[in-house]
Amino acid sequence: MKYGYFDNENREYVINKIDVPVSWTNYIGVKDLCGVFNHTAGGYLFYKSPEYHRVTRFRPNGVPMDRPGHYVYVRDDDTGEYWTLSWQPAGKDLKNAKYVCRHGLSYTKYSCEYSGIHGEQTLFIPLDDPVEIWDVKLKNDTDRKRRLSVFGYAEFSFHHITIDNQNFQMSLYCAGSSFDDGIIELDLFYEEKGFQYFTANSVENSKENFDCLRDSFIGPYRTEANPAAVEKGYCSGSFELGGNHCGALRQSFELESGEEKRLVFFLGEGNQHEGQKIRYRYSSKDFAKVDSSFNALKNFWKEKLDKLQISTPNEGMNTMINIWTLYQAEINVMFSRFASFIEVGGRTGLGYRDTSQDAMMVPHSNPQKSKDRLIELLKGLTTDGYALHLFNPDWFSKQTAPAFKSPTVVPSPSKSQMVHGIEDACADDALWLIPAVVEYVKETGDFNFIDEKYTYADTFDQLTGDGKKETVFDHLKRILDFSAREIGSHGICRGLRADWNDCLNLGGGESAMVSFLHHWALTHFTALGKRLGRDVCLYENMAANVRQSCEKELWNGSWYTRGFTSSGRAIGSPDCGEGKVFMESNTWAVLSGAVSKERGIAAMDAVNKYLYTPYGLKLCDPAFSRPDDEVGFVTRVYKGLKENAAIFSHPNPWAWAAEAVLGRGERAVKFYDALCPYNQNDMIEIRKAEPYMYCQFIAGPDHSAFGRAHHPFMTGSAGWSYFAVTRFMLGIRPDFDSLIIDPCIPPSWPSFFIRRVWRGAVYNITVENPDGVSKGVRECSLNGVLVACNNSAAEIPAQKEGSENFITVFMEHKNR
Ligand code: GLC
Numbered sequence: 001m002k003y004g005y006f007d008n009e010n011r012e013y014v015i016n017k018i019d020v021p022v023s024w025t026n027y028i029g030v031k032d033l034c035g036v037f038n039h040t041a042g043g044y045l046f047y048k049s050p051e052y053h054r055v056t057r058f059r060p061n062g063v064p065m066d067r068p069g070h071y072v073y074v075r076d077d078d079t080g081e082y083w084t085l086s087w088q089p090a091g092k093d094l095k096n097a098k099y100v101c102r103h104g105l106s107y108t109k110y111s112c113e114y115s116g117i118h119g120e121q122t123l124f125i126p127l128d129d130p131v132e133i134w135d136v137k138l139k140n141d142t143d144r145k146r147r148l149s150v151f152g153y154a155e156f157s158f159h160h161i162t163i164d165n166q167n168f169q170m171s172l173y174c175a176g177s178s179f180d181d182g183i184i185e186l187d188l189f190y191e192e193k194g195f196q197y198f199t200a201n202s203v204e205n206s207k208e209n210f211d212c213l214r215d216s217f218i219g220p221y222r223t224e225a226n227p228a229a230v231e232k233g234y235c236s237g238s239f240e241l242g243g244n245h246c247g248a249l250r251q252s253f254e255l256e257s258g259e260e261k262r263l264v265f266f267l268g269e270g271n272q273h274e275g276q277k278i279r280y281r282y283s284s285k286d287f288a289k290v291d292s293s294f295n296a297l298k299n300f301w302k303e304k305l306d307k308l309q310i311s312t313p314n315e316g317m318n319t320m321i322n323i324w325t326l327y328q329a330e331i332n333v334m335f336s337r338f339a340s341f342i343e344v345g346g347r348t349g350l351g352y353r354d355t356s357q358d359a360m361m362v363p364h365s366n367p368q369k370s371k372d373r374l375i376e377l378l379k380g381l382t383t384d385g386y387a388l389h390l391f392n393p394d395w396f397s398k399q400t401a402p403a404f405k406s407p408t409v410v411p412s413p414s415k416s417q418m419v420h421g422i423e424d425a426c427a428d429d430a431l432w433l434i435p436a437v438v439e440y441v442k443e444t445g446d447f448n449f450i451d452e453k454y455t456y457a458d459t460f461d462q463l464t465g466d467g468k469k470e471t472v473f474d475h476l477k478r479i480l481d482f483s484a485r486e487i488g489s490h491g492i493c494r495g496l497r498a499d500w501n502d503c504l505n506l507g508g509g510e511s512a513m514v515s516f517l518h519h520w521a522l523t524h525f526t527a528l529g530k531r532l533g534r535d536v537c538l539y540e541n542m543a544a545n546v547r548q549s550c551e552k553e554l555w556n557g558s559w560y561t562r563g564f565t566s567s568g569r570a571i572g573s574p575d576c577g578e579g580k581v582f583m584e585s586n587t588w589a590v591l592s593g594a595v596s597k598e599r600g601i602a603a604m605d606a607v608n609k610y611l612y613t614p615y616g617l618k619l620c621d622p623a624f625s626r627p628d629d630e631v632g633f634v635t636r637v638y639k640g641l642k643e644n645a646a647i648f649s650h651p652n653p654w655a656w657a658a659e660a661v662l663g664r665g666e667r668a669v670k671f672y673d674a675l676c677p678y679n680q681n682d683m684i685e686i687r688k689a690e691p692y693m694y695c696q697f698i699a700g701p702d703h704s705a706f707g708r709a710h711h712p713f714m715t716g717s718a719g720w721s722y723f724a725v726t727r728f729m730l731g732i733r734p735d736f737d738s739l740i741i742d743p744c745i746p747p748s749w750p751s752f753f754i755r756r757v758w759r760g761a762v763y764n765i766t767v768e769n770p771d772g773v774s775k776g777v778r779e780c781s782l783n784g785v786l787v788a789c790n791n792s793a794a795e796i797p798a799q800k801e802g803s804e805n806f807i808t809v810f811m812e813h814k815n816r
Pocket of ligand 1: 351353500501502643696715716
């Protein structure tokens with residue numbers, strides 16, 4: 001069953017059957033003011049922090065589903081009938097009402113046909129102003145004049161997510177609201193900058209036209225589905241110091257047959273004065289600034305997407321890579337992981353491993369944000385070489401003491417709360433930073449970054465802003481040294497609190513994933529060091545040692561063991577009854593470059609044999625059924641869910657990349673297609689979640705809801721999907737001084753095209769595959785001139801900034 005389709009021309013996903021089974025969400029805003037909204041305008045807005053500075057309230061995980069939101073009510077003043085422009089909350093019978101939701105890149109458009117009125121509400125946030133714009137358009141499609149009232153409504157929050165949910169004896173009496181000059185102002189009295197406003201292009205100053213108090217607008221024993229004010233047809237002019245506040249504004253007018261009207265609401269950060277400025281700026285000249293800001297937002301995304309566009313025989317891959325996968329990856333970099341309908345804002349900051357991987361995926365489309373994130377991560381590293389698992393980057397910049405301490409200021413934790421010890425360290429966290437830094441340099445050519453100096457978390461002094469400072473290069477060395485030190489009796493890295501798999505808690509036991517990752521990081525680091533002419537012998541030797549231990553201790557004769565518990569029991573090996581084969585150790589064996597091709601092939605064959613399902617690859621098999629605390633929390637999760645043998649999305653692209661390294665293009669695409677959300681568009685009765693987003697996991701075959709996808713948007717799956725497809729399957733990889741072209745595709749692909757912008761030059765690359773092979777490049781021409789192909793891959797030297805280049809690549813002949 002399907003609920004919508006991909007509109008690639010407009011870069012939108014169109015939900016035309018609006019009663020989707022779960023919320024299908026989108027993100028609006030790309031800087032400080034941001035919102036998460038679903039297909040029926042339910043959701044919330046926050047300024048900078050979803051934990052400390054919530055603008056509007058959200059009641060997560062409740063019934064009715066995912067409310068409140070930013071709603072526009074339309075009322076027919078002749079009949080008294082009313083509805084909303086998004087299907088919910090009024091929830092009109094879909095037999096009489098037609099609702100469509102278009103999720104675009106950082107905007108969402110709700111439209112509705114009801115009672116002869118066509119209505120539209122577009123939510124977006126301009127690039128340069130912290131205001132959410134509700135662009136509302138109405139058209140009278142009947143042949144008679146209509147008298148209408150339109151109400152814009154949103155419920156304000158008390159900013160701090162905790163305060164918003166408890167201790168009302170305090171918060172209820174510290175928030176006030178007022179109305180003046182058509183503007184509602186919310187004032188959190190106990191905060192220094194506690195203002196928001198809600199206004200519209202034109203609101204007459206009368207009490208019928210506004211309510212600042214939620215309970216006056218909605219009325220007792222009612223919900224957002226039937227607010228008293230809308231039912232009556234007018235507001236009551238409520239406002240108060242204390243209470244629960246809302247922005248509710250009414251505009252009433254007549255629409256002749258065929259006539260259209262545009263109204264714009266503004267929900268913004270700042271006080272009443274700010275609201276006045278914004279209203280003026282955006283309303284004048286027929287909303288010219290609304291239109292130009294919307295176009296600027298569209299261009300903002302177009303420019304990013306234009307950095308890399310593909311055309312392959314795989315439509316799902318084209319749609320996802322050209323639009324949605326980059327969008328999802330970018331959203332992860334912008335918002336980190338803590339604002340969604342799942343992570344509802346109760347946590348702030350950056351997860352070390354997630355952010356490192358996120359930053360690695362988008363240096364071509366967002367170099368500055370990637371670099372900013374890398375710097376935040378460098379500062380979150382300890383001098384011991386392990387990283388802070390979850391931290392707030394603000395902790396490691398100079399702090400100015402707040403003017404007064406209110407209950408909602410961001411708490412300032414003590415140093416010991418900020419910098420945890422090794423007992424809370426995850427073995428993999430910091431290792432991800434190394435390839436992320438190296439990929440950033442390869443993309444941008446910003447070699448100077450490597451010698452920039454940054455502080456360490458454990459030596460940082462918040463008052464002076466000082467601490468021990470070392471170069472980026474030195475930071476990376478400390479990470480590698482830590483992993484070399486932290487090994488167990490097999491010479492494999494200890495698992496510590498967790499490795500990439502949060503639920504595998506091996507402590508002093510050993511993790512294959514971490515040793516392979518260590519090797520991968522070492523290869524990146526030594527390549528970088530050599531390019532910079534530095535002595536990296538020590539690290540080349542370290543890599544040789546890691547290789548040796550991995551091959552000796554982890555190869556179990558059939559595939560790669562996942563690790564050892566602290567008592568020495570193997571996990572992920574043929575003798576294990578449960579958790580016999582794992583994705584992480586086998587994919588990373590190949591990706592790390594630490595193992596032989598022959599064994600790599602056997603390992604990935606085991607992945608195919610034991611872990612493949614039609615919806616993607618399971619994380620492990622068989623699922624664990626009994627708690628086993630030496631293995632970890634994974635054994636306490638229901639079978640087929642999350643890390644316990646679900647189809648965990650994030651590592652799936654590791655398998656595509658590993659297959660590409662092994663030269664098996666057909667297998668890589670088979671795995672790609674299985675997980676691809678696009679391919680599940682028509683089976684929403686199984687998938688449930690939105691088909692334009694990767695989800696954290698899909699229930700595995702051991703679970704009764706096999707195939708159901710959970711936790712969209714905030715997952716590293718998109719970044720990894722982008723990385724694996726573009727760099728490994730399509731094989732276009734920036735190196736320090738050249739662009740490598742090394743595709744691995746299904747033999748059935750006759751050709752593909754990719755347009756890649758790299759360091760300011762455009763590379764139009766056509767790959768021809770006349771003989772139907774998977775891997776190997778025999779000939780390559782750059783602007784009509786042949787270039788050398790080494791190791792069956794082409795290497796294009798970096799071309800002049802501003803140049804447009806045409807490259808044709810011929811894949812190998814068959815049987816060579
Ligand atoms: C979640 C976490 C991520 C972890 C993964 C596997 O996605 O955000 O850090 O690696 O689960 O446990």
